[in-house]
Structures are given as C-alpha cells and as structure tokens.
Amino acid sequence: MKSLLTIKDAVKTIYNDNQNLNILDGINLTINPQDFVVVLGTNGAGKSTLLDAITGANTLTSGKILLNDEDITQKNLPKRSRYISRVYQDPKLGTSPRMTVAENLLLAKRRGLPRRLRLRRLKDHMEEFKSFTKDLPTLDNRLNTFTDKLSGGQRQTLSFLMAIIQQPQLLLLDEHTAALDPQTSQELMELTNKVILEKKLTCLMVTHNLSEAVQYGNRLIVLKKGKIVLDLDQEAKSKLKEVDLLEYF
Numbered sequence: 001m002k003s004l005l006t007i008k009d010a011v012k013t014i015y016n017d018n019q020n021l022n023i024l025d026g027i028n029l030t031i032n033p034q035d036f037v038v039v040l041g042t043n044g045a046g047k048s049t050l051l052d053a054i055t056g057a058n059t060l061t062s063g064k065i066l067l068n069d070e071d072i073t074q075k076n077l078p079k080r081s082r083y084i085s086r087v088y089q090d091p092k093l094g095t096s097p098r099m100t101v102a103e104n105l106l107l108a109k110r111r112g113l114p115r116r117l118r119l120r121r122l123k124d125h126m127e128e129f130k131s132f133t134k135d136l137p138t139l140d141n142r143l144n145t146f147t148d149k150l151s152g153g154q155r156q157t158l159s160f161l162m163a164i165i166q167q168p169q170l171l172l173l174d175e176h177t178a179a180l181d182p183q184t185s186q187e188l189m190e191l192t193n194k195v196i197l198e199k200k201l202t203c204l205m206v207t208h209n210l211s212e213a214v215q216y217g218n219r220l221i222v223l224k225k226g227k228i229v230l231d232l233d234q235e236a237k238s239k240l241k242e243v244d245l246l247e248y249f
C-alpha cells in the first residue's frame with residue numbers, strides 16, 4: 001500500500017542550558033491512508049514539536065517529511081494547510097471570534113482562496129451548513145451566532161468541523177478534547193471517531209487520556225524524549241488495557 005505520510009530520520013535540535021538537545025531524536029514513521037493513529041507521551045516528549053514539523057509551523061534540523069510520496073519538507077505552513085488540517089487544545093485557536101458560525105465554516109470551506117473572496121455568497125451555503133450541523137446538539141440552530149458567544153465545547157466542535165470540511169488528506173488533533181468537561185469531551189470524541197470513519201480520513205491524534213487511547217484508533221505510538229518507544233498495530237492495540245500503558249508514564 002502506498003503510504004500517506006512518511007517521516008524519515010526526523011531530528012529537531014534546540015540549544016538549551018548551554019547544550020544541544022534533540023527534542024525529536026530520529027523519528028521514523030509511516031502512516032497509511034485511513035490510519036487513525038493515537039499518539040501518547042509524557043509532557044515534553046515532543047508530541048507538539050512533531051505535529052509542528054508535519055504542518056510546517058516548525059522546521060526540522062534534519063530529516064524529511066513526505067506526503068503521498070511528495071517531499072514537503074521545504075514547503076511552508078500556508079502551502080501545507082491546503083491538505084493538512086489541525087485542531088488545537090485551545091478552543092480559541094482556529095476560529096474567528098467576531099464572525100458567526102456560518103461565516104467561519106465558509107472561511108474554512110474556501111481555505112486557500114484570498115480572504116476577500118472567501119466570505120462571498122454566504123446565503124448560497126446556508127442550507128448545506130444547516131445539514132452539516134443539524135445532528136449536532138451543540139451547534140444546531142447556532143449558525144448565525146457569533147463565535148465569541150459560544151461555549152468552549154461548541155467552539156471546539158466548530159474548530160473540528162472547520163478542520164474536516166475540505167476533506168483534508170491528513171487531520172492532526174492536538175489534545176483537542178482536553179480543555180472540555182468530561183461529558184462534552186466524550187461527545188466531541190465520539191463525533192470525531194464517527195467522522196473519521198465515515199469520511200475515511202487519515203488522522204494523527206495526540207492525547208493524554210489513556211482510556212481514549214485504548215478505545216479509539218487503529219494504531220498507537222508512544223513518544224518519549226523525542227523517540228518512538230512503542231508502536232502498536234491494530235491487532236496489538238485491540239489487546240491493550242489502560243494499565244499496560246502506565247509503565248510509559
């Protein structure tokens with residue numbers, strides 16, 4: 001099978017306390033289309049640095065990143081954002097507060113176009129956005145609500161919808177449910193799983209939640225001090241229990 005994402009010998013070195021430190025220390029990772037990979041790791045293990053390297057928010061010191069066999073290592077973040085989407089932990093990131101839910105959805109739908117063109121003909125899209133949000137109790141009937149009036153959970157659901165509206169080649173979830181209360185967090189996680197499976201998305205999801213890590217995804221990797229120390233395929237993951245993961249923390 002042709003891989004979707006390949007990371008080859010990725011190293012990120014920073015200068016800290018008068019010495020060089022590899023915060024990514026020789027990462028090799030191949031992700032196949034429709035993989036849903038859960039990424040676990042202690043604080044400071046390098047998870048966000050790895051996602052930054054994939055999106056282009058940060059450059060690698062050495063190594064390569066290939067998407068569909070194309071070397072994207074030197075491409076900048078705006079170019080990569082046409083096919084890689086990311087949802088952050090902070091519900092305020094990723095949505096424009098002074099715009100309505102519908103306007104935000106339209107911005108995301110037209111990502112890549114100049115901003116002045118992106119908000120045209122909103123009315124033409126209202127029916128589509130209504131059907132897009134109608135089964136979501138958090139956003140149903142809120143298309144004309146300004147985003148800064150939404151709760152954290154509603155805003156994070158919107159961020160998620162914006163990330164998937166253009167069917168990204170790769171979806172990156174960076175602890176996207178961590179700031180929400182347990183009920184809202186579970187609802188968003190269930191929506192996430194449903195959409196990933198229905199739309200056949202390829203996803204890399206960082207979480208600190210061991211029960212989510214066991215329950216979701218078809219592959220699990222654990223990062224420690226910038227290295228992959230565990231990589232389980234679907235079969236090995238299906239036998240995994242939360243307690244098995246504790247030794248890595």
Ligand SMILES: Nc1ncnc2c1ncn2[C@@H]1O[C@H](COP(=O)(O)OP(=O)(O)OP(=O)(O)O)[C@@H](O)[C@H]1O
Nearest residue numbers: 014015016023041042043044045046047048049050
């Ligand atoms: N620009 C930087 N300058 C100095 N140190 C950095 C920089 N970026 C990251 N680090 C350090 O690199 C290490 C990895 O950071 P990173 O944010 O990738 O970890 P993480 O696994 O995402 O952690 P967390 O779970 O806390 O979000 C940490 O020790 C962090 O302090």
